[in-house]
Amino acid sequence: MVKVFRNWKFWLLILAVIIAISSVYFYHRANRYKVLDRTAFSDLISETSAAAEEGFESQEQLSSFITDWADKNGMDYDIDKAGNIIFDTPAIDRKKNVSPTVVICGLNYKTASEKSILIASAASIAAADLESGRKIVIFVNDENNNGKGYKALSKKYVSEKTKVVYLDQGNKAYLSPYSFAETISEISIPAKKEDATLDTAVKISISGIDTGEVTPQNSLTQPDPLSVLGSLLTRLKSKSVVYNVSDFRVGSNENMYPDSVEVCIMLNSYSLDSFTKFIDHKVKEWTKDYAKDNPNLSFTYEVISNEENLPKKCYDTETSDQLTRLLYTIGGNVYTFSKSDSIPETKSEGDYCGVNAVMNLTAEDSSIKLKLLSQGYDELFLNRIVIDNRAGAELLGCGFKETEIHEAFENDEDSLFRTFKTTYSKVHSSSESSELAVTSDSFFTPCSYLAEKNSNSDIVHLRLSKKSAANLVNTLMCYIKTKGNTFSL
Numbered sequence: 507m508v509k510v511f512r513n514w515k516f517w518l519l520i521l522a523v524i525i526a527i528s529s530v531y532f533y534h535r536a537n538r539y540k541v542l543d544r545t546a547f548s549d550l551i552s553e554t555s556a557a558a559e560e561g562f563e564s565q566e567q568l569s570s571f572i573t574d575w576a577d578k579n580g581m582d583y584d585i586d587k588a589g590n591i592i593f594d595t596p597a598i599d600r601k602k603n604v605s606p607t608v609v610i611c612g613l614n615y616k617t618a619s620e621k622s623i624l625i626a627s628a629a630s631i632a633a634a635d636l637e638s639g640r641k642i643v644i645f646v647n648d649e650n651n652n653g654k655g656y657k658a659l660s661k662k663y664v665s666e667k668t669k670v671v672y673l674d675q676g677n678k679a680y681l682s683p684y685s686f687a688e689t690i691s692e693i694s695i696p697a698k699k700e701d702a703t704l705d706t707a708v709k710i711s712i713s714g715i716d717t718g719e720v721t722p723q724n725s726l727t728q729p730d731p732l733s734v735l736g737s738l739l740t741r742l743k744s745k746s747v748v749y750n751v752s753d754f755r756v757g758s759n760e761n762m763y764p765d766s767v768e769v770c771i772m773l774n775s776y777s778l779d780s781f782t783k784f785i786d787h788k789v790k791e792w793t794k795d796y797a798k799d800n801p802n803l804s805f806t807y808e809v810i811s812n813e814e815n816l817p818k819k820c821y822d823t824e825t826s827d828q829l830t831r832l833l834y835t836i837g838g839n840v841y842t843f844s845k846s847d848s849i850p851e852t853k854s855e856g857d858y859c860g861v862n863a864v865m866n867l868t869a870e871d872s873s874i875k876l877k878l879l880s881q882g883y884d885e886l887f888l889n890r891i892v893i894d895n896r897a898g899a900e901l902l903g904c905g906f907k908e909t910e911i912h913e914a915f916e917n918d919e920d921s922l923f924r925t926f927k928t929t930y931s932k933v934h935s936s937s938e939s940s941e942l943a944v945t946s947d948s949f950f951t952p953c954s955y956l957a958e959k960n961s962n963s964d965i966v967h968l969r970l971s972k973k974s975a976a977n978l979v980n981t982l983m984c985y986i987k988t989k990g991n992t993f994s995l
Contacts, residue, residue: 540980541634541636541980541983541984541987542630542634542976542979542980542983543630544976544980546630547626547627547630547976547979548976550626550629550630551622551623551626551975553575553626554571554622554623554625554626554629555622555623555626557571557622558618558619558622558625559619561619562615562618563615564615565589565613565614565615565647565649567615568613568614568615568618569585569589569591569613569645569647572591572613572625572629572645573585573591575629576591576593576632579633581593581632581633582594586658586659586660587658588647588654588655588657588658588659589647589654589655590644590645590646590647590655590658590659591613591644591645592642592643592644592645593632593642593643593644594640594641594642595632595640595641595642596640597638597639597640598637598638598639600990601637601638601639601989601990602639602640603990604638604639604640604989604990605639605667605668605669605989606639606640606641606642606667606668606669607638607639607640607641607642607668607669607670607671607985607986607989608642608643608644608663608664608668608669608670608671609628609631609632609641609642609643609644609671609673609982610643610644610646610670610671610672610673610952610956611624611625611627611628611643611644611645611646611673611674612645612646612648612655612656612674612952613625613645613646613647613648613649613655614648614649614650614651615649616649616650616717616759616762617651617718617719620675621674621675623675623970623972623975624673624674624675624970624975625645627673627675627970627975627978627979628643628645628673629643630979631643631979631982631983631986634983636983636986636987637987638986638987638989638990639986639989639990641986642663642668644659644663646659646952648952649760650759650760650761650762651719651720651759651760651761651762652760652761653761653952653955656952656955656956657955659955659956659959661959661960664956664957664959664960664963664965665960665963666960666962666963666964668963668964669921669922669964670922670956670963670964670965670966671922671926671965671966671968671982672951672952672953672956672965672966672967672968673968673970673982674951674967674968674969674970675969675970675971675972675975676969676970676971677971678943678969678971679942679943679969679970679971679973679974679978680942680943680944680945680969681923681926681927681942681943681944681945681966681967681968681969682944682945682946682947682951682966682967682968682969683916683917683920683923683946683966683967684852684914684915684916684917684946684947685914685915685946685947685949685950685951685953685954685967686860686881686882686883686884686888686914686947686948686949686950686951687881687882687883687884687885687887687888687911687912687913687914687950687954688879688880688881688882688888688911688912688950688954689879689880689888689892689908689910689911689912690761690865690877690878690879690880690908690909690910690911691877691878691880691892691895691906691907691908691909692875692876692877692878692905692906692907692909693832693836693875693876693878693895693899693904693905693906694873694874694875694876694904694905694906694907695825695828695829695832695873695874695875695876695902695904696825696872696873696903696904696905697821697825697869697870697872697873697874698821698822698824698825698872699819699820699821699822699825700819700820700821700822701818701819702750702752702772702816702817702818702819702820704748704749704750704772704773704774704820705774705775705811705813705816706772706773706774706775706778706809706810706811706816707752707770707771707772707773707809707810707811707816707817708770708771708772708773708778708781708782708785708807708808708809708810709768709769709770709807709808709810710735710738710767710768710769710770710771710785710806710807711766711767711768711804711805711806711807711808712731712734712766712767712768712792712804712805713757713765713766713768713802713803713804714765714766714800714801714802714803714804715729715731715757715763715764715765715766715796715800715803716765716799716800716802717759717762717763717764717765718762718763719761719762719763720761720762720763720861720863720865720879720881721861721881721948721949721950722840722841722858722860722861722881722948722949723858723948723949724763725838725840725861725863726840727799728763729763729792729795729796729800729803730763730764730837730838730863731756731757731764731765731766731767732756732764732767732833732837732838732864732867733833733837733838733864734767734788734792735754735767735769735833736830736833736834736837736838737788737834738771738784738785738788739751739771739826739829739830739833739834740830740833740834741781741784742771742773742777742781742830743827743830745777745780747773747777747780747781748773748774748777748823749771749772749773749777749826750771750772750773750820750821750822750823750826751769751770751771751772751820751821751825751826751829752770752771752772752817752819752820752821753769753770753817753869754767754768754769754770754867754869755767755768755769756866756867756868758865758866758868758877759865760865761865761879762865763863763865764865764866770810770817772816772817772820775811778809782807782809785807788805789805789806792805793805821874825874828902828903828904829867829874831898831902832876832898832899832902832904833864835898836862836864836876836878836894836895836898837862837863837864838862838863838864839861839862839863839891840858840860840861840862841858841859841860841861841862841882841887841890841891842855842856842857842858842859843855843856843857843858843859843883847859850883850946852945852946853883853946857948858948858949859882859883859887860880860881860882860883860887860888860890860891861880861881861949862878862879862880862881862891862895863878863879863880864876864877864878865877865878865879878895880892880895881949881950882914883914883948884914885913885914888914892908912950912954912955912958913954913957913958914954915951915953915954915956915957915965915967916957917953917957917964917965917966919962919963919964921964922964922965922966923966925985926942926966926968926981926982926985927942927944929981929984929985929988930942930978930981932984933977933980933981933984934977934981947967951967953965953967968982
């Protein structure tokens with residue numbers, strides 16, 4: 507009986523030890539996945555949002571916001587020749603051989619108000635003390651979405667040894683290993699000016715538009731002043747009205763939608779009433795569709811009938827006609843997959859496969875230049891758009907050339923992609939959102955710029971949403987911290 511009692515006490519002791527060890531293990535396991543200081547993160551979002559709501563007037567002002575924050579927190583950083591802000595934290599001793607993690611966040615002062623959570627997320631990762639391998643956070647100078655900072659970024663940050671996470675913000679959170687191809691091209695209209703002979707001019711002004719990035723999704727909601735110009739000129743042509751374009755000026759934002767247009771169109775007074783009624787219709791249509799999201803939107807026109815105030819020169823009929831036809835056929839087109847297409851496994855009929863937009867019009871001595879930005883699912887779909895643009899230009903006797911080409915991004919390395927997904931499932935194993943959404947982007951991303959630096963690089967695109975930001979930032983920190991641990995994720 508005594509022996510049985512002693513055995514019982516022994517096993518009770520063993521059970522107590524197991525429970526104690528298990529408690530410590532699960533306590534540390536739970537806490538190892540709570541890396542993000544959510545209170546500090548929320549405070550930083552509030553600080554960034556408040557600054558963004560006041561508005562950044564320049565790229566320099568936005569960059570100064572980042573560096574002032576870093577200075578206040580005693581953080582070291584470098585700024586390269588392209589204006590990229592680089593936070594480079596060395597590895598701790600036992601993780602010097604762990605692959606470096608590079609987190610990349612684009613900075614564009616014209617979209618900062620929409621992406622304040624993104625900026626705060628990247629800053630939080632830069633500031634985090636993770637006891638990890640080398641951690642690099644780069645705020646890339648992407649003013650006007652022109653890719654300048656990405657193109658100039660040193661290749662050492664995108665090598666076979668680094669794991670690169672391109673971070674951005676949208677309505678839905680997901681992880682992507684693929685995005686569209688993009689090309690920028692130019693159409694040159696041979697332009698000729700002549701003495702103005704028509705007796706009336708209508709000066710049309712559209713301004714106060716909040717610019718946006720060109721994507722198939724944005725094209726449906728973004729006010730595009732050049733598409734309005736195209737519809738106004740097409741209206742005149744369809745009614746067989748004699749007209750000439752006198753002058754125009756476009757508020758260009760490089761690789762983003764223009765934010766204004768001012769144009770002077772000449773016609774005879776007997777055609778004026780019908781034309782101004784059409785403009786009034788467009789004004790009402792635009793006010794209804796866009797005024798709520800563009801509080802500074804202005805769409806006005808002025809009739810000039812005094813001979814002394816009329817333009818003395820205007821583009822001749824052929825030039826005006828070529829401009830009209832090009833704006834009508836080329837600008838503002840969105841493409842979707844059809845039954846006859848070879849549709850990728852990740853896509854379905856009706857999904858976006860391309861977009862085409864006119865970014866700018868510029869007048870030169872003997873030509874008018876149209877800058878086009880086109881995106882396609884891959885080179886095949888993009889080439890279809892480019893071929894149509896070229897054919898349209900050449901049919902009208904205009905010149906065409908591609909000035910910039912970037913292939914679709916595709917990550918052939920699955921290490922980062924797979925490990926990040928696993929990390930997410932571990933971090934959120936007890937929540938309803940234990941499966942991270944995975945999809946391919948339906949637009950162009952700077953991942954293409956990065957992949958051009960090294961064809962064997964391991965890159966993924968992680969899109970945050972307002973709702974998911976804290977969880978995904980915490981996951982990314984856990985991924986960085988646990989790499990190289992003896993018992994890793």
